Amino acid sequence: MQKVLLLFLSVSVLLSCSKDDGNSEEPSQNDVAFSSLVISEITGNSAKVSIAIVSSSETITERGVVYGTSSNPTTDDNKVALGSGIGEFQSTISGLDSETTYFVRAYALSSDIVTYSDSESFETSISCDGILNGAVVLNSQEDINTIGMGNLCEITVGIIIDDNGSGSPITNLEPLQSLKKIGSLRINNCSMLPSLSGLDNLIEIPNGLGISNCNLISNLDPLSSLSGELGHITFLNNDNLSSIDALAGITSLTREDGSKSILLMSNSSLVDLDGLSQLENVISDIQIVDNVNLSDFCGLNNLLINGSFSGNYFTNENAYNPTYQDMLDGNCSQ
Incomplete structure (x- = not known):
């Protein structure tokens, strides 16, 4: 009787262990x-x-x-x-x-x-349609709105935006948001233009960028998609321009007409040149004058110390005016 009972208990234990082991398995999953x-x-x-x-x-x-x-x-x-x-x-x-x-x-x-x-x-960005082979001069908000209706992808030669008082003041560049490439871009005398919003989709301005007498513009942030080559940079008399950091993707300034590759003059709120830190190749002159709060030139270190620069370098009447030798010696800010 004891042998039968022990055999029954042994079988029961074995059956119980097999059932538990089976229930403890989890379905396989791909990792x-x-x-x-x-x-x-x-x-x-x-x-x-x-x-x-x-x-x-x-x-x-x-x-x-x-x-x-x-x-x-x-x-x-x-x-x-x-x-x-x-x-x-x-x-x-x-x-x-x-x-x-x-x-x-x-x-x-x-x-x-x-x-x-x-x-x-x-x-996704705004869609565009077509290329205008030539240059465009826009003197009023009406002109901006009209060219924007074309939904253009590219204007090959360039755009001059110059508020000459012939129509409504230029206050908004949003109608230009379809543009991906402009040969060159000059924005002059737009005293009521608060920002460059509307140029957010630009990825190329190969022949140069200039902004002058636009006192409400404080930064270039809508141009942050620009990269690679830019013909030249000219910023004149923009009292509120405090940052050019959006140009950090630019590596080369290739203007060959004898004019300045970099001309920064009378931008009283500008304090540093950090937006130029990726420059590797500049083939013409650098002139930086009368930017009364500009004391940090370290954004030019990569170009002047490690890059290729074949023009003349001149600074004057800024908060700090490092010479070329100062820059090479590491004295880029004050």
Whole structure:
């Protein structure tokens, strides 16, 4: 009787352990690691998306990106399949609506399980249509509004905005927001223009930028997408201009007509040149005079110490006036 009872207890214990072990198992899941998702080259109807699958515990049979106008899009929304396996992948998604916020994330499919990366958002710019081959002179707000109605992408030679009193004062550049490239840009005598808002989508001004006698403009922030080459920089008599930091993407000033590559004169609120810190190549003169609060020239260090500068350098009547040798010796501010 004791042997039968012991056998019964042993079988009961074994059955009980097998059942517990079975219940403790969790369903297998694919462990996928993504890199950070990068969104670039945003236009009015497209954007480039780049990401990588760094590792995966299962074989990735399909990967790609999904996007939509709601957060955390899924494969039931817009989907672009981009191969399989781990590694980098990218796609330019197109057919987007202008001035619209989109959400995008990557996905990985394995064993019928879909894993997503973190979601990122971006806003498409205003769309544009056409190129004007020539130059445009805009003397009033009516002129600004009229050229804006063309929804142009580019004006090849350039724009001169000069408030000469022939119409309503120039107060708003928003009608120009479709422009991506202008050969050159000069803004003169716009005493009632509070900012450069409306030029936010400009990515190229290859032949130069000039602003003079625009006393309400305090910064160049709407021009922060500019990068690479700019013909020259001329800022004259802008009493409220305190920052040129938005020019930090400019690396080269290539004016070749004998004029100044950099001319900064009588900008009484300007205190530093940090926006010029990425300059590597300047082929003509630098003249910086009568900026009464300018005491920090360290933004020119990269150019004068490490870069290529073939012009003349002149400073006078600023809060500090370092010589070329002062700059080379590291005495760039006071």
